[in-house]
Amino acid sequence: MAFVNQNYCNLKESYLFSQIAHKVAEFTAAHPEKKIIKMGIGDVTLPLAPAVIEAMQKAVAEMGVKETFRGYGPEQGYDFLHQAIAKYYASFGVEVASDEIFISDGAKSDCGNMTDIFSNDNVILIPDPVYPVYLDTNVMCGRKIIYMQGKPENDFLPMPDDSVKADIIYLCSPNNPTGAVYTKEQLEKWVAYALKNDAVILYDAAYEAFVSDPSIPRSIFAVEGAKKCAIELCSLSKTAGFTGTRCGYTIVPHDLVRKTKDGQEMSLNKMWLRRQTTKFNGVPYIIQRGAEAVFSEEGQKQCREMLAFYKENARIMAEALTKKGIKFYGGTHSPYIWLECPNGMGSWEFFDYLLEKLAVVGTPGAGFGSMGEGYFRLTAFGSRENTIEAMERIEKGL
Ligand code: MLT
Numbered sequence: 167m168a169f170v171n172q173n174y175c176n177l178k179e180s181y182l183f184s185q186i187a188h189k190v191a192e193f194t195a196a197h198p199e200k201k202i203i204k205m206g207i208g209d210v211t212l213p214l215a216p217a218v219i220e221a222m223q224k225a226v227a228e229m230g231v232k233e234t235f236r237g238y239g240p241e242q243g244y245d246f247l248h249q250a251i252a253k254y255y256a257s258f259g260v261e262v263a264s265d266e267i268f269i270s271d272g273a274k275s276d277c278g279n280m281t282d283i284f285s286n287d288n289v290i291l292i293p294d295p296v297y298p299v300y301l302d303t304n305v306m307c308g309r310k311i312i313y314m315q316g317k318p319e320n321d322f323l324p325m326p327d328d329s330v331k332a333d334i335i336y337l338c339s340p341n342n343p344t345g346a347v348y349t350k351e352q353l354e355k356w357v358a359y360a361l362k363n364d365a366v367i368l369y370d371a372a373y374e375a376f377v378s379d380p381s382i383p384r385s386i387f388a389v390e391g392a393k394k395c396a397i398e399l400c401s402l403s404k405t406a407g408f409t410g411t412r413c414g415y416t417i418v419p420h421d422l423v424r425k426t427k428d429g430q431e432m433s434l435n436k437m438w439l440r441r442q443t444t445k446f447n448g449v450p451y452i453i454q455r456g457a458e459a460v461f462s463e464e465g466q467k468q469c470r471e472m473l474a475f476y477k478e479n480a481r482i483m484a485e486a487l488t489k490k491g492i493k494f495y496g497g498t499h500s501p502y503i504w505l506e507c508p509n510g511m512g513s514w515e516f517f518d519y520l521l522e523k524l525a526v527v528g529t530p531g532a533g534f535g536s537m538g539e540g541y542f543r544l545t546a547f548g549s550r551e552n553t554i555e556a557m558e559r560i561e562k563g564l
Contacts, residue, residue, distance in 0.1 A: 173308040182533040215468035221459035225452040243269025250461035272414040273401035278303040291332030295534035300336040322346040326359035338370035344504040345496015360395035367396040375405040393419035480546035486557035
């Protein structure tokens with residue numbers, strides 16, 4: 167008899183964003199006349215940068231010619247892309263070696279797959295509220311999970327507590343869902359905690375490109391000692407509009423070494439390479455050429471324009487919420503605005519209210535954890551027209 171993974175019984179019925187999509191589909195079917203404005207899942211709306219399209223078109227043409235056609239590529243990605251990423255990191259003062267960079271189809275996949283190289287006996291420390299993938303992928307493995315609370319008193323930036331013993335720590339900065347950002351001093355404290363406890367930090371930097379203050383780290387590796395205790399996951403989804411194109415990367419430093427339960431020292435870089443070469447066949451050449459173009463001078467200029475567009479949306483949203491006297495966080499170094507639900511409403515209650523009365527979709531804070539109850543997330547990834555219209559509806563209708 168084939169038994170299934172019992173840990174799945176401990177998951178919520180469905181993944182947060184599927185649950186929201188389902189509710190929105192039901193509402194649309196019942197009210198086809200209503201124009202729904204979606205500010206829920208952080209999906210981009212601007213098209214890919216011209217430099218990316220040009221590079222992909224060139225790669226498509228290469229694939230049609232015998233001499234330049236490519237079959238299987240290196241599972242961990244082509245070196246041209248490793249080098250482009252290493253140069254990008256160097257531009258904000260962080261040195262990473264080409265063979266510490268692994269190309270993938272996005273940070274979400276790497277986040278889930280990363281559970282493969284760690285023992286299920288580890289104690290996992292995750293923030294609450296949190297991007298649900300960190301939680302669900304560890305629930306699937308049956309691991310012990312402990313939480314650290316994000317709340318207004320700590321600006322939604324939980325800090326290490328020496329009385330708590332954790333083996334794997336998930337951090338995300340700029341944060342999804344709250345938009346909060348760790349300073350260098352705060353990350354230094356996390357690195358010190360991880361080094362002291364032989365723990366590993368899984369650092370999600372998917373929103374690093376939204377950081378505009380040079381004193382705020384865009385990578386955990388800006389902190390001394392982090393290469394001995396951290397893995398960084400990053401994605402081109404938000405930086406370059408790759409949500410549908412799919413490309414991300416993970417940096418596993420050579421200095422990161424931990425032991426098996428029987429005391430054998432292992433290089434995590436080698437383990438990840440072993441995992442990827444066995445279970446993954448790499449990102450398509452055409453996509454990797456498009457990704458390489460993101461890091462070119464032209465690509466960077468065009469992507470920065472996109473980010474500036476989304477940031478202006480966030481400014482418009484912040485202005486409207488301020489006018490309404492609604493308290494919020496984020497929106498400066500982040501595409502997310504995390505607001506307190508007005509009139510003491512619960513997160514899902516506010517979700518229903520916005521959908522049914524104003525036809526605006528957001529994400530209920532409670533979907534990111536119990537500390538998110540009473541909060542709500544809006545994204546700045548919409549079109550300008552929709553962002554303005556949604557905020558007008560909120561201004562008038564609340
Ligand atoms: C979100 O809305 O939290 C993100 O878009 C989800 C993701 O990046 O997978």
